[in-house]
Amino acid sequence: MARRNTQKISEITRQELVDRILMDTHGAFPGRFGLIPFLRLVWPLTQMSSTDSRFNDAERDIWQHMVNNDDWTMHDLLVTRLKVLEIPDQKFGRFLETLVHPLNVPDKGQQAEYVKWINEELKNDGFELRKVDEVSSRPIYKLSPIGGDALGDAYEVVLSFAGEDRKYVEQVAEILKSRDVELFYDNYEEASLWGKNLVEHLHKVYSGSGRYCVMFISAAYAEKVWPTHERRSAFEKAIKSKEEYILPARFDDTDIPGLHQHIGYVDLRQKTPKELAKLILQKLGYPTDESQNVDVASTISNDDIPF
Known part of the structure; x- marks a missing residue:
């Protein structure tokens, strides 16, 4: 049974954003967090089942195939394994918010550039990354409908x-x-x-x-x-x-x-x-x-x- 499409951020927009992330980072995972720590902030990896019978959870099989063996591509991970094109808007928003967080991208210029091109795509669906706070004079962004309140923790x-x-x-x-x-x-x-x-x-x-x-x-x-x-x-x-x-x-x-x-x-x-x-x-x-x-x-x- 196909999942009912309730996302307001379209698959086209998501695909454009994922493609740009992969292109800009040459297939590596962007930012200082590192792959597994980044993913933990968005997905409950230890509660998700493994696709590899040798492991008990998603965190172990992602580490095995992305870090230890390197036999998955970043596209395999994000699109096929984590289904970033299908997840709810709130979780996709958390993915983008984590990507541009100053702890992940401490350089203000690079962070501003990320936010700029992400918002160029999001505006097609009526959304934006909006500054909601600061840490050490660096902005923190939250996914929000343009002209509306932040989505919050729905x-x-x-x-x-x-x-x-x-x-x-x-x-x-x-x-x-x-x-x-x-x-x-x-x-x-x-x-x-x-x-x-x-x-x-x-x-x-x-x-x-x-x-x-x-x-x-x-x-x-x-x-x-x-x-x-x-x-x-x-x-x-x-x-x-x-x-x-x-x-x-x-x-x-x-x-x-x-x-x-x-x-x-x-x-x-x-x-x-x-x-x-x-x-x-x-x-x-x-x-x-x-x-x-x-x-x-x-x-x-x-x-x-x-x-």
């Missing part, structure tokens, strides 16, 4: 659940992370949450940062304070959104105030974490093994639908 899916249901939810999160899905799961955000005003930050996450919110419904979910805050924030976005946002997944039949009774849901009493993760991947438009595809429509409960 997620493809945010997970809302009670701690009592963590064992199940964590298995789902691990599968999604292994497929390089941009997701909000609190255990993956420990460092970023440290010191933040959680009321404000979680409101931002659940009311605007995600494409979908998977709501894991249970008796504990209805009673706990933080899940209540999360779902109220999610409802705020759902009211404004023209497309579905909340994806209910039920451990039981607990009534959730504010959740319309006719919204289709997945019954987790009949779904393993692996099966639910596969449904989420299909909803996001990720390619899956066709022989194992789940029929999304057949998994949704129709008990409350009056037709």
Whole structure:
């Protein structure tokens, strides 16, 4: 199944940018970070599966084929292995932001030249790298729509659940992370949450940062304070959104105030974490093994639908 095209930065623009990067660097990886440290800032390499049976994760197989053996080209790495032409706009933006970061390109003139030609391509899709901060008098750039706010740390899916249901939810999160899905799961955000005003930050996450919110419904979910805050924030976005946002997944039949009774849901009493993760991947438009595809429509409960 082909991934649904939701990128606003077109494949043509991405290809032009990648070609220019490869041309300007003669196939080597640009900047001071070095290959693996750079990639770690954009992709969760140790959570991504290896294409080489000798290794457990993507970081090891990329090191083997790019550093130790040098039998992959930079095009093989970026386009074929890391699928830079297909990743979400936010992640592609992080790739460009890391490329021009002053720690990677400390020379102001070279950094300015990078930003100039990158923006020449991005403007065709209504985006730009915009200066948002400075470090040691050197600018830091963020991908932003022209005339709009920076994209920020958006997620493809945010997970809302009670701690009592963590064992199940964590298995789902691990599968999604292994497929390089941009997701909000609190255990993956420990460092970023440290010191933040959680009321404000979680409101931002659940009311605007995600494409979908998977709501894991249970008796504990209805009673706990933080899940209540999360779902109220999610409802705020759902009211404004023209497309579905909340994806209910039920451990039981607990009534959730504010959740319309006719919204289709997945019954987790009949779904393993692996099966639910596969449904989420299909909803996001990720390619899956066709022989194992789940029929999304057949998994949704129709008990409350009056037709």
